[in-house]
């Protein structure tokens with residue numbers, strides 16, 4: 001068979017499904033090719049979406065019209081807002097999902113899109129145009145099919161030359177448990193001259209919940225609130241299930257220490273780096289010798305199964321050792337393992353080879369997204385997928401590209417970090433990666449990105465209506481707080497309850513809300529002016545947070561403005577950094593390799609100092625004006 005389409009997406013994981021959906025929503029004729037259509041949207045590891053920073057990304061993907069939020073709502077069986085005791089800037093919605101319902105919801109969302117076709121096959125290579133620099137013109141599959149396309153998005157996850165390890169020995173070829181690796185595609189991409197490196201990740205054993213002694217583990221119920229990841233579509237949420245908590249102790253430490261050399265990681269079988277913040281149990285025992293215990297979450301895999309995910313015991317130790325250490329944990333003494341844990345090593349492409357659009361610099365029209373860019377996590381993959389899909393679609397349709405700045409979205413932070421800083425371990429998002437985390441909250445994702453999505457044409461009519469309703473609700477609520485004044489008597493009760501001092505004259509509700517302990521509902525109840533109509537509780541929470549922290553939010557907005565000014569100073573691809581002798585050798589080398597698009601991006605490259613930035617501005621101005629480059633050297637300023 002031969003196809004012609006606008007965009008081909010290679011891989012049906014979290015990056016691929018979002019990329020395909022985004023391109024199709026823009027109106028690009030899109031084909032998603034993946035080796036097994038039954039596994040579209042499969043969760044390779046824990047069936048959980050969200051968490052700190054990651055939960056914000058899931059909401060950003062949704063705000064851009066993506067699938068992840070809807071699929072999570074339709075499959076979530078346990079929900080918690082993490083970090084609730086800390087400020088709302090770091091709240092992270094997290095959902096445990098039903099492993100079977102999530103991919104089913106993803107598939108349904110894909111099949112709703114008229115411009116998107118799905119095809120089951122493995123892609124073996126990318127086809128380039130014949131003229132020099134012509135870029136990508138399509139793909140070729142293992143089944144011998146050719147697809148011509150204006151843009152190709154590769155999202156092959158952990159499959160490129162994937163090798164699964166459990167215990168010592170060379171391991172077995174595999175892209176995920178029970179699935180073949182993609183070797184031909186890995187070789188084809190390497191043959192195109194890309195830099196390639198290896199990372200590893202791992203997964204814990206699963207156990208049968210009927211063999212757990214629940215008297216010895218701590219019950220953890222989900223939050224009762226009716227939270228939705230999707231701001232546009234109200235999916236029916238399944239019934240909820242609890243999780244449980246237990247702890248490892250000295251017995252587990254003994255088992256792991258005695259068998260360390262039998263682990264693939266410590267037996268020398270794995271050379272790739274793993275995620276530092278998601279370590280295996282072997283890593284935890286070795287790296288934290290003084291830690292007497294480690295937390296273990298027992299999380300349901302679904303509604304119709306007793307299987308539990310043993311979060312915290314990721315491992316590459318052999319099966320007999322896994323059984324021994326699992327049974328050393330209180331509550332799991334008689335636990336039966338249903339699936340063994342394993343580690344997987346795979347190829348990734350160091351992401352300095354990409355533009356901020358996720359297009360590969362060296363090959364016009366070729367985009368990479370997800371784990372193959374050195375990240376880990378479903379949300380990180382989905383965030384990149386949606387951006388790569390948008391840009392592939394825009395390119396194929398001859399429209400200008402779309403990027404997000406660091407103060408607009410965690411997705412912007414993620415991509416900027418990847419492209420300008422590179423990775424030396426599997427990259428995952430944290431709130432600490434953002435300098436504007438009060439701006440990038442989960443509650444305002446739709447306010448930040450919804451209008452951008454609508455402008456691009458990413459939203460359906462129903463989604464646009466939902467967006468307009470939400471905006472109208474927010475502006476009504478906001479107006480109430482700004483326009484409504486409470487007198488000293490009206491406010492006395494609620495201020496006393498909040499432990500705040502009294503007021504002497506009529507005071508705007510917005511100002512009272514800024515006082516610690518004063519809540520929106522209390523102000524509605526105390527004011528004589530009728531409260532705004534009840535309705536969208538998510539809109540109320542978003543306005544409440546925005547007003548409560550307005551001073552800090554405003555300060556962050558001002559800092560973002562400064563960065564924006566730097567972002568206006570563009571650095572074209574052809575800047576001859578090598579010739580700029582006023583720059584340090586390290587800065588010249590890194591700028592030449594990374595080729596940042598703006599001065600702001602240059603400033604975030606480790607090793608490029610403030611002095612280098614000042615010199616860079618002078619050099620680029622001179623170069624633009626046709627003057628001699630590098631006549632003066634100014635050194636010695638502090639590192640940026």
Ligand SMILES: Cc1cc2nc3c(=O)[nH]c(=O)nc-3n(C[C@H](O)[C@H](O)[C@H](O)COP(=O)(O)OP(=O)(O)OC[C@H]3O[C@@H](n4cnc5c(N)ncnc54)[C@H](O)[C@@H]3O)c2cc1C
Pocket residue numbers: 010011012013014015016033034035036039040041042043044045046121122123124155156157158159160175176181182185201202203278342343344369370371372375376377378381382
């Ligand atoms: C064992 C294991 C443990 C993990 N542990 C964690 C963890 O603890 N925490 C965490 O956050 N993340 C973890 N992950 C990572 C998480 O699964 C990934 O980050 C996420 O799935 C990446 O999404 P992706 O779309 O990039 O790739 P994937 O979800 O892997 O999807 C890749 C897709 O590409 C398809 N594909 C591959 N080759 C081809 C080809 N040649 N042609 C067409 N299609 C192809 C595959 O079939 C698949 O559909 C783990 C992954 C694995 C495998």
